[in-house]
Amino acid sequence: MNHFIRFPSSLLALLAFVLVSGCAKKEAAVARDIGPEAEAYFKAHADFFRFATPTDLPNGLVWHDGSDVPEFSAPEAKRGGTAFSWILDFPRTLRFAGPDANGSFRTFILDDNALILIQKQPNTGQYYPALAKAWAYGSDGKTMYFKLDPDARYSDGVPVKADDYFFAFFFFRSRYITDPWSNNYYTEYFTNLTKYDDYTISATWREPRPDLEDRLGSLYPVPEHFYKELGDDYVQRYQWKLEPTTGPYTVKPEDLHKGSFVDLTRVPDWWAGDKPFYRHRYNFDRIHLQVIRDVDKAFEAFKRGDLDMFGLSLPKYWYDKLPDNDPLVQKGYIHKTVFYNQIPVSTYGFYLNTAMPLLDNHDVREGIAYASNFDLVDHQYFRGDFVRMQTGSDGYAEVPFPGIHPRPYSIDKALEHFAKAGFTQRGSDGILVDEKGQRLSFTVTTGDPSMRDVLTILRQEAAKAGLELNIEILDETTADKKINEKHHQIAFTGFGTSVPIERYPRYWDFYDSSNANKPQTNNLTNTADPATDKLIAVYDKAQSMDEIRRLAQQLEQRVYDNAAFIPAFKMPFYRSGFWRWIKWPKDFNVRFSDGAGQYGLEWIDEAAKKETLDARNNGQAFPPEIKVYDQWKPKGE
Amino acid sequence: MFRIDPITRRKLQRFRSLKRGYGSFLVLCGLLLMSAFAELLVSSRALIVKYRGHYYFPTYAAFHPGTDFGEDYSYETNYRKLKVRFAAEARGDWVLLPPVPYDPYENSFEEGVYPPTPPSLAQRHFLGTDTTGRDVLARLFYGFRTAMIFSLLFLVLVYVVGIAIGCAMGYFGGAFDLIMQRAIEIWSNIPFLYIVIIVASIVTPNFLLLLGIVVLFSWTDMTYYMRTAAYREKARDYVAAARVLGAGSGRIIFHHIMPNILSLTVTFMPFTVSGAITLLTALDFLGFGLPPPTPSWGELLEQGTANLNAPWIVSSAFFALVIVLSLVTFIGEAIREAFDPKKFSIYQ
Numbered sequence: 001m002n003h004f005i006r007f008p009s010s011l012l013a014l015l016a017f018v019l020v021s022g023c024a025k026k027e028a029a030v031a032r033d034i035g036p037e038a039e040a041y042f043k044a045h046a047d048f049f050r051f052a053t054p055t056d057l058p059n060g061l062v063w064h065d066g067s068d069v070p071e072f073s074a075p076e077a078k079r080g081g082t083a084f085s086w087i088l089d090f091p092r093t094l095r096f097a098g099p100d101a102n103g104s105f106r107t108f109i110l111d112d113n114a115l116i117l118i119q120k121q122p123n124t125g126q127y128y129p130a131l132a133k134a135w136a137y138g139s140d141g142k143t144m145y146f147k148l149d150p151d152a153r154y155s156d157g158v159p160v161k162a163d164d165y166f167f168a169f170f171f172f173r174s175r176y177i178t179d180p181w182s183n184n185y186y187t188e189y190f191t192n193l194t195k196y197d198d199y200t201i202s203a204t205w206r207e208p209r210p211d212l213e214d215r216l217g218s219l220y221p222v223p224e225h226f227y228k229e230l231g232d233d234y235v236q237r238y239q240w241k242l243e244p245t246t247g248p249y250t251v252k253p254e255d256l257h258k259g260s261f262v263d264l265t266r267v268p269d270w271w272a273g274d275k276p277f278y279r280h281r282y283n284f285d286r287i288h289l290q291v292i293r294d295v296d297k298a299f300e301a302f303k304r305g306d307l308d309m310f311g312l313s314l315p316k317y318w319y320d321k322l323p324d325n326d327p328l329v330q331k332g333y334i335h336k337t338v339f340y341n342q343i344p345v346s347t348y349g350f351y352l353n354t355a356m357p358l359l360d361n362h363d364v365r366e367g368i369a370y371a372s373n374f375d376l377v378d379h380q381y382f383r384g385d386f387v388r389m390q391t392g393s394d395g396y397a398e399v400p401f402p403g404i405h406p407r408p409y410s411i412d413k414a415l416e417h418f419a420k421a422g423f424t425q426r427g428s429d430g431i432l433v434d435e436k437g438q439r440l441s442f443t444v445t446t447g448d449p450s451m452r453d454v455l456t457i458l459r460q461e462a463a464k465a466g467l468e469l470n471i472e473i474l475d476e477t478t479a480d481k482k483i484n485e486k487h488h489q490i491a492f493t494g495f496g497t498s499v500p501i502e503r504y505p506r507y508w509d510f511y512d513s514s515n516a517n518k519p520q521t522n523n524l525t526n527t528a529d530p531a532t533d534k535l536i537a538v539y540d541k542a543q544s545m546d547e548i549r550r551l552a553q554q555l556e557q558r559v560y561d562n563a564a565f566i567p568a569f570k571m572p573f574y575r576s577g578f579w580r581w582i583k584w585p586k587d588f589n590v591r592f593s594d595g596a597g598q599y600g601l602e603w604i605d606e607a608a609k610k611e612t613l614d615a616r617n618n619g620q621a622f623p624p625e626i627k628v629y630d631q632w633k634p635k636g637e
Numbered sequence: 638m639f640r641i642d643p644i645t646r647r648k649l650q651r652f653r654s655l656k657r658g659y660g661s662f663l664v665l666c667g668l669l670l671m672s673a674f675a676e677l678l679v680s681s682r683a684l685i686v687k688y689r690g691h692y693y694f695p696t697y698a699a700f701h702p703g704t705d706f707g708e709d710y711s712y713e714t715n716y717r718k719l720k721v722r723f724a725a726e727a728r729g730d731w732v733l734l735p736p737v738p739y740d741p742y743e744n745s746f747e748e749g750v751y752p753p754t755p756p757s758l759a760q761r762h763f764l765g766t767d768t769t770g771r772d773v774l775a776r777l778f779y780g781f782r783t784a785m786i787f788s789l790l791f792l793v794l795v796y797v798v799g800i801a802i803g804c805a806m807g808y809f810g811g812a813f814d815l816i817m818q819r820a821i822e823i824w825s826n827i828p829f830l831y832i833v834i835i836v837a838s839i840v841t842p843n844f845l846l847l848l849g850i851v852v853l854f855s856w857t858d859m860t861y862y863m864r865t866a867a868y869r870e871k872a873r874d875y876v877a878a879a880r881v882l883g884a885g886s887g888r889i890i891f892h893h894i895m896p897n898i899l900s901l902t903v904t905f906m907p908f909t910v911s912g913a914i915t916l917l918t919a920l921d922f923l924g925f926g927l928p929p930p931t932p933s934w935g936e937l938l939e940q941g942t943a944n945l946n947a948p949w950i951v952s953s954a955f956f957a958l959v960i961v962l963s964l965v966t967f968i969g970e971a972i973r974e975a976f977d978p979k980k981f982s983i984y985q
Contacts, residue, residue, distance in 0.1 A: 316944075319751075320944075320946045321946065376746065380746040380751065380752075380770070381752075381768075381769060383751050411710065411711075411712065415711065426700075426702065426711065428699035428700060429699075429700060430700045430702070430712060430713050449924055452929050453768055453769045455929070456742075456744070456769055456771075456929055456930040457744050457769055459930065460742060460743055460744055463712070463713075464710070464712035464713070465712070466711075466712070470928075471841075471928060471929050471930065472841045472928070473841065473924070473928070473929065474838060474839070474841065475837075475838030475839075477838075478838050478839055
């Protein structure tokens with residue numbers, strides 16, 4: 001959450017920066033070339049950027065090529081056709097870095113599109129080749145070696161080479177891109193990058209980690225030839241220029257209709273199109289992304305057949321606006337699907353600020369946990385679609401917590417704990433008071449107006465246990481500020497998970513005392529416990545998944561015992577609706593997906609499209625299809 | 638303090654003779670009276686409980702834990718369930734519930750039924766429930782009370798400030814008038830809605846804070862009318878006479894000028910009230926109004942428009958708003974007609 005700009009440590013580099021950029025400015029009228037500046041930068045950081053020869057490769061490297069990993073696409077998939085989809089807002093930029101680059105459109109052109117070195121098989125968690133056709137692990141536990149695929153090409157036909165990774169580090173560390181997060185990430189977390197030849201590199205993380213593949217294998221190449229004119233005007237100059245991609249889809253300049261729509265086009269003869277793991281995927285020739293600025297309008301467009309697919313996860317759409325008995329569903333034009341996925345869930349819940357009076361009392365916290373009726377909210381308000389989140393670290397396939405469950409709603413237990421804290425009498429309004437006449441009353445702060453209903457239910461239920469919860473719904477930014485500065489009593493918020501999916505939960509951010517009682521950290525509970533700190537220190541240095549699993553159990557148990565985080569709810573699946581001409585693999589989707597279209601597994605059946613549209617005109621019906629895919633649903637939940 | 642002069646009396650008679658306006662006035666007064674005793678009509682608390690020979694009147698009393706009536710819980714008694722239990726036991730205990738036995742805050746969930754639920758006579762949800770299972774009629778009724786208290790307080794405050802400053806400007810004139818006019822022009826150019834939005838996003842406004850902000854930006858309109866009226870009045874002989882008799886500025890403004898121009902303000906009042914109701918509803922609709930779970934019409938409208946498949950929410954709020962605003966407007970029209978100076982001015 002906290003990033004700061006760290007400039008390159010060496011003064012020499014700064015000098016080189018100034019000199020080179022100074023010279024370049026004079027030549028700005030002529031064609032600019034960032035090349036020499038990058039070269040100078042590599043030389044100035046010779047300890048980081050190492051140029052070696054193939055003979056320098058360590059002996060005994062075991063190369064993996066993913067040949068034992070199963071493919072997950074459907075061989076029967078047909079390539080071709082145009083998919084019609086929508087976006088809520090026109091992208092504010094096509095850049096991948098700098099201001100506004102982190103918008104939702106980035107998913108289409110970068111996150112779900114561009115290839116990284118190696119990718120995670122989204123069912124098994126193994127790795128398969130992407131831009132690297134083979135990879136090996138160093139003996140130090142923090143270095144990985146990659147052999148780049150010589151076939152790899154950018155969408156403009158230029159081959160991907162080792163130099164592009166060197167340039168990537170120069171690019172992401174450069175001040176031109178005005179991106180402090182990238183500046184920090186590429187400076188702080190990596191300690192070495194070595195080129196052995198044009199197609200062999202190694203990268204080193206700052207410490208040994210068991211999930212090195214996710215960290216080192218997810219590096220992107222940055223094409224130097226595209227950024228020749230990189231300079232102080234990067235933000236404007238590259239605002240609407242799309243970097244050539246290694247992935248399947250690109251945006252042609254003529255397909256960018258500002259404010260109206262964007263078309264993604266499949267790269268002609270995409271280099272990976274026939275390779276294992278990429279064949280039978282990304283099947284549409286074109287994806288039309290229409291700007292529709294209102295979700296409900298987009299939904300109507302979907303029902304009319306203008307859009308092929310629509311996410312129906314919200315109960316409102318699934319039950320009320322497109323119920324199973326809707327003619328479109330009953331006549332089989334639109335198919336509905338529930339897919340149980342398995343990814344780390346957003347940690348929605350009550351974060352009790354243990355630095356606040358009363359909330360520093362363990363019994364008060366435990367009482368609040370028993371008085372929070374999330375079960376009723378999940379069951380009655382979310383219609384049982386949402387289930388109770390069990391811990392603050394749910395959804396890590398490799399790190400389950402089978403023994404930890406949240407405290408259930410129990411008025412008796414809540415009263416018992418409140419009584420231990422001295423709250424024994426009910427006032428005239430039914431709220432508990434202690435001997436000093438202090439009321440058991442707290443303010444719940446949130447920045448999410450859609451949680452209004454949830455909070456009003458919780459407030460009513462808590463009152464039964466003599467606890468008053470005042471609801472404070474603030475503007476998102478103000479709420480974030482209040483919560484980040486730890487001025488809240490109880491924060492109702494959640495942390496999303498990042499891409500690529502992490503393999504195990506983080507504790508340092510949320511529970512280490514070095515983040516307690518400080519503004520702008522994720523330790524919202526202000527937990528400061530020396531024993532927990534010690535465990536976290538060991539956990540963060542753990543080098544095997546077994547050790548991580550063992551320590552995580554202890555840490556999660558401590559989090560539970562501390563009762564400062566009250567888990568709320570999670571949605572263990574996603575739901576989609578799609579017209580019957582969109583076809584899917586027989587298992588529908590993959591375990592680690594967060595939405596139906598994420599891995600490009602679907603395809604369009606043009607004949608079925610014509611047939612369906614004709615049928616709609618003359619009232620002909622097909623068998624309805626409402627399917628539940630629960631092969632990845634955890635047992636017992 | 639003020640004696641009703643013959644002209645005012647004739648104006649009031651005229652108002653009474655305007656059937657539509659006077660009728661609306663009576664209906665609105667009736668509604669206000671009802672809402673003053675809302676707890677007796679719409680509440681989850683019973684009116685009377687007879688339990689083991691004792692009579693209880695929970696409506697305005699401190700809460701009764703369930704244990705008071707032999708239930709096994711220590712929170713507020715659920716009188717609807719109590720009634721069912723007493724009926725089943727048939728020991729002569731009974732519960733008298735209000736006509737609408739729900740309060741505007743409680744979520745009544747039933748197994749397998751997901752809110753919002755449509756109107757139901759059997760459940761006594763006469764206008765159905767909202768998205769969290771709260772009774773729409775209860776929310777509407779208490780929302781009406783909130784809106785009326787808000788708009789009447791708004792009316793009083795805006796008029797007190799506006800009239801006092803406006804009269805002072807007109808009476809003193811000169812530099813004071815000039816400076817105040819410019820100040821008011823600047824002040825009224827501050828975009829009021831943005832201020833409310835900014836304040837509401839920083840702190841959750843409560844009733845008084847919201848009222849305060851709204852009044853702070855609304856008193857200026859009244860000053861223009863009062864200033865002109867005071868200018869006109871102060872040139873009259875009776876003001877000069879009062880001054881000759883040695884009356885001070887305060888006395889002249891409040892005792893002599895004001896009673897004579899007050900009739901002007903009467904014609905504005907209904908429109909100020911309807912304006913305030915609309916404003917509060919709009920702010921609540923946008924989410925910048927009173928904090929949840931305060932019952933309010935704006936919040937109901939917002940819920941209703943987001944859930945058009947539950948038409949009873951939006952239509953209840955819509956019709957309630959239309960009816961009350963129409964009543965107020967009818968009253969306003971009637972007052973305006975009754976107080977029309979063309980009918981009663983005496984030209985000398």
